[in-house]
Amino acid sequence: MFKAVLNVPPAEPKDIRWFYDKYAAMLLGYINGIVKDHQKAEDHLVVILMAFANEFNGEVKDKNYQSTWLQLRQFAQNKLAFASVNSDQPIQKDDQLNLLNDLQKHIFCAIYYQGKSISYLANVLEKEEDEVRNQLKLSIDKMRRARGN
């Protein structure tokens, strides 16, 4: 359970409020991209944050990732595996995705929101795995560059 719930003095920054302030909006945006229904996304947000709090105790358990966000995103993706809507494109107002061409957008969204594997996409798109991997890299690079990174 989070430290805040356990009445640990607030000197510890990783309490539920801190966690919520930092990740809730990002997570809701991510869930929106998966379920494509704002009301449902809000319901999922509460359930996923609570499940994450209970399961991981506010700590990053997956030592593979340095970033808590990546672990939270992965957790949400697993939880919503059956809730994802298999349409071609998620509803996103975000300009970042508009930087990508159709193929890149398709590949990025299928991987980012639905966790599709490279081999699966290569098979569906009738392309080489390296080509899919390369398109994914290109799409991420484009968005990073657009943000000045």
Next chain:
Amino acid sequence: MDSGLMETFVMGIATEEEVEKVLLLKKQHPEFQDALEQLELDMEALALSMAVPPPIGALEKIENEINEIQLRNKSIQKAPEVDDRFDRAYQERTKQERYIEVESESNQMRINKAWKWVFAAVFILGKVFLATAIYFYLENRQAQEQIKDLKIELKLKTPIK
């Protein structure tokens, strides 16, 4: 770094083999680790740019739910202890109330405390029977003596023909 391995890794779709490769490269090459950490930060920044403000009251809802779960877990953890302690004390007490320990030659045996009253009743009845038997024995002996005396008296009173 240009193979797209880092991207598949941070997207969470790397195969086990790829994950092992990434972890090995991270250990062996600090520049790879730096690039990976930067990519992770950039993915976080990307998610931030796609963020949607959560509805008002969501945090309170989550806090309440977590507190409820916390309380439920605490009560679940405490309940068996209380029950267990109560059960043990209760069993100990009832054991003391219902059984008395009786020593025998071989080893101990436990009997129900209710048998105490049966034993007392049997003891008292035994005494009563004994007293009654003695009483009737004395009565009978007295009666026999009286009969004997009467017979002698009759013999003396009866005229000899």
